[in-house]
Amino acid sequence: MNFHELLLCEGNTLEKEKGEHVFMQGDSDKSLYFIQTGLLKAYYTSSSGKEAIKSFILPNDFIGSLSSIYAGQNCSFSLVSLETSMLVKIPFEKIVEYGKKDIVLANNIIEFLMRLTLKKERREHEFLCMSAEERYLALIESTPILLKKITQNDLARYLGMTPVGLSRIKKRVQSKMSKQGENNP
Amino acid sequence: MNFHELLLCEGNTLEKEKGEHVFMQGDSDKSLYFIQTGLLKAYYTSSSGKEAIKSFILPNDFIGSLSSIYAGQNCSFSLVSLETSMLVKIPFEKIVEYGKKDIVLANNIIEFLMRLTLKKERREHEFLCMSAEERYLALIESTPILLKKITQNDLARYLGMTPVGLSRIKKRVQSKMSKQGENNP
DNA sequence: CATGAATTTTAACCTCGGTTAATGATTGTC
DNA sequence: GACAATCATTAACCGAGGTTAAAATTCATG
The missing domain is CATH 1.10.10 (Arc Repressor Mutant, subunit A)
Structure with missing residues (x-):
């Protein structure tokens, strides 16, 4: 099984209108979201109420709060729709569960994480240099x-x-x- | 097989004195390094000659240039030893190869990448906010x-x-x- | 211990971008 | 088409941190 097949059999499709939130900073949400169409933004709100944007999420991207999924904390950012968007939601638990049994899927996840890490490295480089x-x-x-x-x-x-x-x-x-x-x- | 066992059977140990480089920005180096003892720094050099430090690498950390390993480009940063350090070097190819066959190892890699991504997210958050x-x-x-x-x-x-x-x-x-x-x- | 090299601090000056607030431009809605 | 609401630009002022250079401190090595 690959990632895409897993999404089809275990994911739930949902639609978010412009301005609707998928989750808010401070929530607990251990799902991963796959964006089919539309545009979302992930943003931090500081204690003084200021907003800083972590990323924009385009079709074919994934998004989820690692600190909620993996670190046992709450979501460190909010996720809101900037245009009407179609998402597929899947509990991260399912991914881990299948990943433990299915080596093709596990390698898909590795691919995905490598790409994500590379993206984060580029952004780090930009802020540093x-x-x-x-x-x-x-x-x-x-x-x-x-x-x-x-x-x-x-x-x-x-x-x-x-x-x-x-x-x-x-x-x-x-x-x-x-x-x-x-x-x- | 787990990550640690793979390191034992396929890795090469090397020692780097203070000031010695493991690789330089612009090199091609598709290895992953595991740090046993010592301290290293990973840094970018800008076109105007200025240095910006990407990270410090402590014992039990891994380091490697994703852009060389994965993106088919050269190393985007240099890696130098700040103290006499013992490293284990392993070609990334080997990791991928074993990861395709061994599901325990694949899940180890996923764990490792998740931790790395979480760390990068924290740093992104610090620069943004x-x-x-x-x-x-x-x-x-x-x-x-x-x-x-x-x-x-x-x-x-x-x-x-x-x-x-x-x-x-x-x-x-x-x-x-x-x-x-x-x-x- | 003495000398020189590297590191850290201090000072003077400057630039970039933040803050606040006013003014224009765009957009959506009744 | 008029109104409000949102978004973008401009201006005036300010402060954090960069730059350069000199002084002070620490460290290394003979």
Whole structure:
């Protein structure tokens, strides 16, 4: 059995309208969600009420709170739908259970975790080595599709800055671009 | 077979003196390293020559470059020994090969990857939601042992700031602490 | 112990991005 | 089409931390 087959036989499909939450920070939710269509955002809310966006989740991505699933704590972030989205929900327990019996599935899970780790490493690298402006430029390069679907507000909170800061950076970048376009002496 | 047994039968032990590199950014190295004793640091070097520290590796940790192992690229960071260290090196290919045949090992790998992902998530959370000062305080709480073994320079580069900045923060924190110690009116 | 090298601290100056608040632009809704 | 609501831009001010360079401290090694 592979991951996809497991989803079909053990998963439940659910639909979330724009603005509906799948779970909230502080909840206990030991499920994994597979996104079929739509767009979601995973975000932290700090004690002072500020929002920081962990990730956007696109079709064919998975999402779930590892700290709830694995570390025995509550969800460290909230998950909300930005567009009407179709999800498949599956208890993580089921995955572990089948993974213990089925080696093909176990290797699917390994694949999936490796890809996830690689993604997290890239993000770590960006925060460690790049300025806010560089992170913005890198995102334009790597995921231009996302830019069309999300607000500037959300984009800023994903890049680790405020919407005001991002607006300033955009302006700065544009003026650099136009200078680059001029005939250089 | 479990992870530990695989290391015994397929791994090679090697010793690295302080200052010796295991691999350099840009190399191709598709091995996983298990640290028995000692201390290592994994760090990025930016195009402008600046260093940012990805992680410190302590006994019983694993380290390897996922981008080389898995993404078919070169190592995105360098790995250097900070103290004389004993490592066990194993080609990642071997792990995959055995993981395809042995379900106990496959589940060991899943365990290991989950723990790694959880660690990366915590670090992502710190960069997204905390100031440099808060990250410093959090590290004092969570890993005081590390503070005794590494230089301020390395600590700063791990927290995403300069040694000068860290020195300033330390001073600020100390003055706060001493104020807290006074009799509050 | 003495010397030099590395590490840490301090100071002066500067830049980037946060904060607050006002102003425009867009969007949705009745 | 008018209104509110949300979103984006702009401006003024501020503070955290970067940069550079010098001074102080610690460490290593002959």
